[in-house]
């Protein structure tokens with residue numbers, strides 16, 4: 001007995017806030033990946049991939065309970081055995097977990113790692129903001145030297161340049177150490193409470209939980225109040241101020257231009273000392289292309305020993321949106337194997353396979369086109385040569401550039417192409 005199938009008018013769509021990476025886009029992404037590999041690899045960063053989901057606790061502790069990410073943006077689910085898992089919303093906490101789990105502190109420090117992975121945040125989708133997105137990220141774990149901060153910033157600047165991200169600005173600040181920050185937090189809270197009536201409701205509601213976020217507000221009255229707010233940069237200890245001065249000097253020597261932004265508040269709780277963000281005017285509201293900073297306290301939060309570290313992450317989609325002219329290299333097809341007669345099928349199949357084994361890009365007719373149709377198709381895909389397989393192992397090899405065509409035995413086809421003489 002069969003019930004009649006419901007009529008379907010609309011094909012199933014990808015979930016809201018997600019997207020397909022179609023071949024055209026995959027080719028552009030490959031350029032980003034290749035540049036990341038080259039630029040980070042040259043500086044001794046090695047690739048790491050962590051699982052797509054982790055224990056929820058990792059992010060609750062490692063990102064911070066008070067952050068937007070943990071409060072409302074995580075895809076959290078029960079694994080069916082009473083454990084709470086979460087699709088990773090960011091990469092730093094997982095990399096630090098892996099560092100601890102695999103005893104990487106026994107390696108030469110700092111351990112320099114990079115990744116290119118998908119991340120998940122339940123945000124309101126808009127241009128440049130998705131629920132599943134890709135980030136390329138780099139982390140140097142086990143060094144407190146200002147050279148490490150500066151090197152990572154320079155590497156991200158180089159990557160953005162190499163990909164062609166346009167009109168980027170670099171915002172830079174220092175958040176000091178946790179103690180300075182705690183004291184400053186109280187000072188800022190006092191200041192905000194004193195101006196409570198002039199603040200946007202959202203800011204007022206978060207004075208206790210996350211007063212620094214007041215600097216992020218778009219509300220004009222709040223912004224006016226914040227202009228006179230005490231700034232963390234003016235409260236740094238001598239050592240932090242010195243560290244920051246060295247980072248700045250190294251960037252200046254490297255010719256990397258930056259703007260000091262004392263209100264720069266990154267979305268994650270764990271940053272200490274240096275924080276930075278690259279923005280692109282091409283992007284509209286979601287202008288941040290990539291950013292990061294030092295997170296000297298994170299490993300301890302994850303029950304590891306005190307371990308200084310610094311890193312960044314850059315959004316691949318935003319890089320691609322901003323680098324509009326980024327064109328992938330053309331795809332080459334050395335050989336298209338056509339069939340003059342249906343009985344050439346087995347010879348044609350074998351020829352295409354042998355050609356690939358010999359290192360050629362070779363495609364086979366798969367659609368049962370007429371010979372004329374096959375030649376047209378070969379032209380459309382830009383094949384350099386077409387081998388037209390006839391009966392009893394004879395092949396006509398056509399050079400699509402010159403139009404020259406000659407008769408060969410099937411064994412001679414690949415050597416002829418490899419010699420380039422068709």
Ligand code: AMP
Pocket residue numbers: 090121123128129130131132133134135267288289290291292313314315316317318
């Ligand atoms: P964050 O981990 O929030 O500092 O993000 C680092 C970078 O990832 C940002 O500068 C963006 O380029 C990118 N990014 C963050 N969230 C999203 C998102 N929801 N969709 C697309 N890209 C994102």
